[in-house]
Amino acid sequence: MKKVLAFDLDGTLAPSKSSLPPQVGKLLDQLLDYFDICVISGGKFGQFETQLLKGLKSDATKLSKLHLMPTCGTQYYKFNGSNWDQIYAENFTDDEKSKIIAALNEGIDMLGYRESKVYGEIIEDRGSQITFSALGQDIVTELGDEGIRLKEEWDPDSVKKNSIRDYVAKLIPEFEVRVGGGTSIDITKPGIDKAYGMQKLIDMLSITKEDILFFGDRLAEGGNDYPVKEFGIDTLEVSGWEHTSHRLETVYDAIK
CATH class of the missing domain: 3.30.1240.20 (Eukaryotic phosphomannomutase, cap domain)
Incomplete structure (x- = not known):
């Protein structure tokens, strides 16, 4: 059984720059009982707050299992029980x-x-x-x-x-x-993409590639999710948040 479900944001969990659909938020909340969840996207942290976190009605215990990686994994945020701490940021001069x-x-x-x-x-x-x-x-x-x-x-x-x-x-x-x-x-910076973010997550959680299942809408070569696939992590390509919702219902039904 996988330990981590990882997701792109735009086009995967929600429409582009739009709020998390309620049914996706409910499924993520339910799945946090069984998995750590990572969301990695090109957006900045403020976009994660308005697009993802406002639609996720989870308590502090569950949020502690949520890993946020804005700007394609060049930043990482973790919940400390009351706020989101920035663990690292690969900032430019x-x-x-x-x-x-x-x-x-x-x-x-x-x-x-x-x-x-x-x-x-x-x-x-x-x-x-x-x-x-x-x-x-x-x-x-x-x-x-x-x-x-x-x-x-x-x-x-x-x-x-x-x-x-x-x-x-x-x-x-x-x-x-x-x-x-x-x-x-x-x-x-060079060498930093979503695969870089996944490697950082692996190191921090002391897990392996085999422990992660990644959902993305741009997994074809040239897409911004492709580096995760090329890295060797198991992936599921989706065509939008509705498709993701259907996939997550299947995952949840199999484990509950």
Whole structure:
């Protein structure tokens, strides 16, 4: 039996930048009786608070078994009984941030992918990760379902994201540049991706790869969940939170 269930957030546990659906929150709460649960995503911790934690009605004992890894595992938070402690953060220096932001701006301008209408910042400093969001960080907050639709339609074949990634990666080869979500590019220190986060979790919990089952919606090669699969952890690909909910019901029914 697995000891840890690990999840991507956007597109896996919840719609992009949207609240945790109640049925998913209920299932996670039930499964915390049997497993440690890890959520790893490109979002910053504040996004975890509004998107995940507000919809998770678990007591302190259960929350102590929840492991939060924002910004693709470059940060790790653990519940201390009353608050969330940051255990580590692989933060950039100011000079590194400036170099990354300059490279992103050059890439999107040279390729012609700077949108005239955006919602919030398009380049966000998340401390340990710099993220480019083509339509702005706040599009779903401001437009709701319409924002989700616009994000899905912006680059359905990933041509734009891959072009930006390839261009920017050549400018800053000393950093990790990868496609994030449907409209985003994430940049971290080299060698840091979701597999890095999983290795940190393994070390902290004194477990093995075989003890983890990972759920993600971008497990194909090139997707931001793929490093977990390549790392050798058992994975389940899902097509959205509804699919995840169905999978979790199956897991829960098998063990309760």
